[in-house]
Amino acid sequence: MPNANGFGTEQNGGFGQAPAAAPGGATTSYRNVKTTLAAAAADLAATTLDGDADGDYLFKGKLIIAAGIVSTTIEFQPNALTTNLLSVGDNTANGPAPRTDWKFSTAGSSPRTFVGGDTLFFMGRMVSKTGNERVIHVDIFWKSHSGGTFNADIWLTGVWTDTTTKLTSIHAVSSAAAALDVGSYIQVNGLGQG
Numbered sequence: 209m210p211n212a213n214g215f216g217t218e219q220n221g222g223f224g225q226a227p228a229a230a231p232g233g234a235t236t237s238y239r240n241v242k243t244t245l246a247a248a249a250a251d252l253a254a255t256t257l258d259g260d261a262d263g264d265y266l267f268k269g270k271l272i273i274a275a276g277i278v279s280t281t282i283e284f285q286p287n288a289l290t291t292n293l294l295s296v297g298d299n300t301a302n303g304p305a306p307r308t309d310w311k312f313s314t315a316g317s318s319p320r321t322f323v324g325g326d327t328l329f330f331m332g333r334m335v336s337k338t339g340n341e342r343v344i345h346v347d348i349f350w351k352s353h354s355g356g357t358f359n360a361d362i363w364l365t366g367v368w369t370d371t372t373t374k375l376t377s378i379h380a381v382s383s384a385a386a387a388l389d390v391g392s393y394i395q396v397n398g399l400g401q402g
Contacts, residue, residue, distance in 0.1 A: 238262050238398035245393070248274045248386035251379055253288070254396040259336030259375030262398025268331040269394035271380055273353070273387055277324040280384035283311040284346065286334075286368050288379050295344075295366030310366045312348055320362060322387075325353025332364075336375045336398075342368040 239262045241254045254267065271282060285293075294306040297313035297320075311319040312328075322328070332346030348362040378396055382388050 242395040267396040271328040272389040273326040274389035280387040292370040327351040
């Protein structure tokens with residue numbers, strides 16, 4: 209459960225990081241942030257992060273594409289930034305040049321589009337400390353709107369080449385307005401390492 213400062217101090221449903229013993233026997237707490245949408249939006253963000261203090265991050269969530277959305281792409285953004293990003297997805301190894309964003313893409317370099325009723329479950333890890341490039345890897349399980357079948361496993365591996373800007377937030381962003389529906393969430397846990 210988070211303490212008054214918003215830091216996780218015990219296991220969170222099997223997902224959180226148990227406190228580590230610090231020098232002198234004190235307990236060290238790592239950030240545990242969960243954001244759930246109460247209204248449809250284009251940006252779902254886990255904020256109040258401190259990448260240098262929290263260490264690497266483990267994150268998970270669910271993105272529900274709102275009814276009526278004809279087409280939207282989804283991407284992750286560190287600090288809501290769209291610069292200094294490179295990525296590959298699914299079959300792009302030994303294929304096209306890396307993308308210059310963190311959009312979910314499959315079978316080459318074209319971003320995957322989603323429609324109303326689709327649901328994306330994701331889990332990933334991100335290197336967070338300044339001083340080096342930050343690497344992200346995300347596995348995405350896509351449940352299609354048509355018949356509720358599970359359609360594809362998508363993965364994204366990327367790097368944030370900015371080595372000096374402190375990571376303070378991780379965003380899931382849709383290209384269409386209000387495409388992320390009520391109940392979509394992101395949960396981020398600092399691992400205290402990295």
